[in-house]
Amino acid sequence: MKQHILPAIKLTLVCIVVFMVAYPLLIWIAAQAAPARGRGETVVSQNKTVGYRLEGQSFTRDNYFQGRPSAAGYNAAGSTGSNKGPSNPDYLKEVNARIDSFLAHNPGIERADIPSELVTASGSGLDPHISPQAAMVQVKRVAAYRHISEERLKQLVQQYTESPFLGVLGTSVVNVLPLNLALDQLK
Amino acid sequence: MNTEILGISITFILTLLLAIPLGRYIGKVYSEEKNWPDRFLAPLDRLFFKLSGIRPEKEMNWKQHLTALLTINLVWFLFSMFILMNMQWLPLNPDGNPGMSADLAFNTTISFVSNTNLQHYSGETGVSYLGQLVLMLFQFISAGAGMAVCAVVFHAMKERTTDKLGNFYNYFVKSCTRILLPLSIVLALLLVFNGTPMTFQGKSQFISLQGDTVNVSRGPAAAMVAIKQLGTNGGGFFGANSAHPLENPNYFTNMAECASIFLIPVAMVFAMGYVLKKRRLAWTIFGVMTIGCLLFLLPSVYYEMKGNPAITQMGINQQMGSMEGKEVRFGSAATAFWSVVTTVTSNGSVNGVHDSLTPLSGMMAMLGMMVNSFYGGVGVGFLNFYIFIIIAVFISGLMVGRTPEFLGKKIEAKEMKIAVIIALLHPLLILSATALSSHLYAHDPATYAGWLNNPGSHGFSAMLYEYTSSAANNGSNFASLGNNTPYWNITCGIVMLLSRFLPIIGPLAIAGILAKKKYIPQSAGTLKTDTGTFGIMVLAVIFIVAALSFFPALTLGPLAEFFGMK
Numbered sequence: 168m169k170q171h172i173l174p175a176i177k178l179t180l181v182c183i184v185v186f187m188v189a190y191p192l193l194i195w196i197a198a199q200a201a202p203a204r205g206r207g208e209t210v211v212s213q214n215k216t217v218g219y220r221l222e223g224q225s226f227t228r229d230n231y232f233q234g235r236p237s238a239a240g241y242n243a244a245g246s247t248g249s250n251k252g253p254s255n256p257d258y259l260k261e262v263n264a265r266i267d268s269f270l271a272h273n274p275g276i277e278r279a280d281i282p283s284e285l286v287t288a289s290g291s292g293l294d295p296h297i298s299p300q301a302a303m304v305q306v307k308r309v310a311a312y313r314h315i316s317e318e319r320l321k322q323l324v325q326q327y328t329e330s331p332f333l334g335v336l337g338t339s340v341v342n343v344l345p346l347n348l349a350l351d352q353l354k
Numbered sequence: 355m356n357t358e359i360l361g362i363s364i365t366f367i368l369t370l371l372l373a374i375p376l377g378r379y380i381g382k383v384y385s386e387e388k389n390w391p392d393r394f395l396a397p398l399d400r401l402f403f404k405l406s407g408i409r410p411e412k413e414m415n416w417k418q419h420l421t422a423l424l425t426i427n428l429v430w431f432l433f434s435m436f437i438l439m440n441m442q443w444l445p446l447n448p449d450g451n452p453g454m455s456a457d458l459a460f461n462t463t464i465s466f467v468s469n470t471n472l473q474h475y476s477g478e479t480g481v482s483y484l485g486q487l488v489l490m491l492f493q494f495i496s497a498g499a500g501m502a503v504c505a506v507v508f509h510a511m512k513e514r515t516t517d518k519l520g521n522f523y524n525y526f527v528k529s530c531t532r533i534l535l536p537l538s539i540v541l542a543l544l545l546v547f548n549g550t551p552m553t554f555q556g557k558s559q560f561i562s563l564q565g566d567t568v569n570v571s572r573g574p575a576a577a578m579v580a581i582k583q584l585g586t587n588g589g590g591f592f593g594a595n596s597a598h599p600l601e602n603p604n605y606f607t608n609m610a611e612c613a614s615i616f617l618i619p620v621a622m623v624f625a626m627g628y629v630l631k632k633r634r635l636a637w638t639i640f641g642v643m644t645i646g647c648l649l650f651l652l653p654s655v656y657y658e659m660k661g662n663p664a665i666t667q668m669g670i671n672q673q674m675g676s677m678e679g680k681e682v683r684f685g686s687a688a689t690a691f692w693s694v695v696t697t698v699t700s701n702g703s704v705n706g707v708h709d710s711l712t713p714l715s716g717m718m719a720m721l722g723m724m725v726n727s728f729y730g731g732v733g734v735g736f737l738n739f740y741i742f743i744i745i746a747v748f749i750s751g752l753m754v755g756r757t758p759e760f761l762g763k764k765i766e767a768k769e770m771k772i773a774v775i776i777a778l779l780h781p782l783l784i785l786s787a788t789a790l791s792s793h794l795y796a797h798d799p800a801t802y803a804g805w806l807n808n809p810g811s812h813g814f815s816a817m818l819y820e821y822t823s824s825a826a827n828n829g830s831n832f833a834s835l836g837n838n839t840p841y842w843n844i845t846c847g848i849v850m851l852l853s854r855f856l857p858i859i860g861p862l863a864i865a866g867i868l869a870k871k872k873y874i875p876q877s878a879g880t881l882k883t884d885t886g887t888f889g890i891m892v893l894a895v896i897f898i899v900a901a902l903s904f905f906p907a908l909t910l911g912p913l914a915e916f917f918g919m920k
Contacts, residue, residue, distance in 0.1 A: 171425040
């Protein structure tokens with residue numbers, strides 16, 4: 168062991184220099200050429216930062232499209248999922264309550280039309296997206312509150328629907344923040 | 355075909371296709387043959403050796419390899435403990451996060467030194483940027499150490515008689531500089547340009563459309579995310595790991611991160627084929643691992659896409675599958691795929707919440723870690739598989755009445771004893787630790803009420819999962835478990851420590867002992883180990899060991915939950 172201790176210490180110091188200093192520095196330098204210089208892309212409206220493009224934020228008002236329930240309360244400095252087991256009775260009660268609340272706020276919508284992602288919490292608590300179906304099911308409510316035609320809103324949702332990667336891989340998504348921003352500008 | 359299924363199929367196939375040339379490349383690195391990136395990387399290696407006073411050509415026997423490995427790990431342990439407990443006054447702490455308590459620092463240190471990356475802290479609040487960078491350092495060097503031991507075993511398996519098995523530091527440095535570093539740079543760049551932050555600024559603030567003030571955690575994430583995926587580490591920058599939109603911004607990055615989980619573990623098998631010039635053996639092992647992986651993958655994807663039966667009963671639409679704990683941009687298929695890939699290898703990063711997986715998918719994740727050798731961790735995955743090969747050779751030798759031989763070396767009582775001890779150590783550690791915790795909880799549920807935040811059999815599953823993950827050096831968890839307490843920090847720390855080093859020492863000893871034995875050329879009486887029949891035999895041994903040891907515990911956890919939900 169004695170003959171190994173000195174090389175071990177020296178080797179560790181070299182590793183610190185290369186992997187802990189040089190490598191992150193290299194990526195940091197490259198990041199200066201990346202979108203937002205690697206500081207996180209923000210969404211700006213009327214010269215004010217209103218959010219981060221990739222991070223969901225809380226929408227609770229009926230005149231906005233709402234995102235997914237969040238176990239983190241959309242705290243972007245404390246991401247977390249609910250960690251509820253699929254058979255946990257308290258959790259299932261909570262989901263039921265969310266369904267009832269959704270039905271109360273969205274008259275004319277059937278239970279079978281509610282996509283489950285609108286009543287289940289996301290993995291990060293910061294999911295910025297909902298599915299196109301989850302946006303469409305809210306069109307009726309938003310249209311009523313905003314006095315805009317449902318047709319017009321459906322078009323808007325379609326416009327903000329991002330198709331799967333390369334058109335065929337993965338899911339279609341709608342980023343809720345840009346959609347709501349566009350909604351605010353629609354008049 | 356459904357776009358979600360297509361997405362995971364393409365990810366799977368592309369990764370396997372990429373692993374073949376990468377395996378060849380790794381094989382050349384360990385055989386000291388020329389590779390094209392040497393032009394840039396060879397001077398870097400020379401710098402390492404010169405500054406640390408190491409002579410890479412000085413060969414070691416297996417015991418010297420072991421001493422070198424354990425000594426350097428001790429140095430790492432002390433360094434990490436010091437940093438993690440003193441982050442509050444050390445630099446690079448713009449968010450003013452506190453240092454860790456001794457028990458949490460012990461757990462975190464063991465966790466990162468042992469390549470486990472179990473996290474009883476949350477990235478946003480539990481560590482400073484300096485802490486993150488130190489943990490990132492361990493993601494390189496703990497992976498490199500595992501790969502180095504694997505390279506030693508490759509050389510020991512050669513058809514010759516020797517006790518000279520190369521130089522540990524040589525394999526270690528080259529694993530880091532020639533394999534992990536270049537791949538990490540590629541992945542980190544890819545992430546940065548897709549939106550993952552790489553900044554040393556602290557939190558920023560904005561006012562949302564609805565008028566809430568929101569703080570946003572950022573940091574030098576991209577560099578760390580890359581190596582945590584590639585080195586089967588799994589310790590994320592943010593609390594939610596790769597479910598976090600900054601850590602894994604879109605479907606493309608998800609494919610790249612997911613592929614990175616098992617790219618090197620698969621490539622190591624082909625690297626072995628290259629070093630030993632035994633391509634058929636490599637393909638047989640690869641076949642067994644892939645079949646094993648698919649056996650976990652298919653049910654998991656099916657059950658996640660089908661949705662949670664309890665929510666189906668509520669009469670709503672589960673067209674996206676079971677979405678609790680999942681992100682819309684990945685969907686349930688890609689999350690189920692990830693959950694299996696990350697557990698069969700010892701990665702442990704997650705892109706969704708494993709606690710919220712439907713019962714059988716949760717069980718598949720646990721089974722992946724219980725077997726822990728379908729691809730497995732970088733380096734150590736092959737070592738675990740090697741143990742199962744030794745046992746399978748012995749059993750099949752007895753069955754057909756031939757002397758058990760593997761690659762021209764006789765397997766005798768001593769090697770078998772080591773192999774069996776190592777194979778049984780894994781269930782022993784998992785089950786006894788789970789039993790102890792269940793005993794404590796059952797006898798005093800009031801005192802330990804903070805432990806289980808899901809009732810019934812799922813609560814038991816959370817404890818079983820925690821120790822399985824610790825023993826498999828995986829690091830994912832059922833996060834409902836209240837695990838940042840001295841009890842969990844210390845017990846998990848001990849389990850991680852024992853199950854990192856004993857399963858490295860065992861195969862290294864076997865390979866070292868076999869290498870010194872007389873080489874017996876193949877004859878008509880030799881049991882062939884590169885055939886389909888032998889592959890099935892290995893698969894059977896794995897399932898018998900795993901099923902017999904773990905089935906009772908799984909019955910109490912995920913199986914009970916599954917049948918309870920019907």
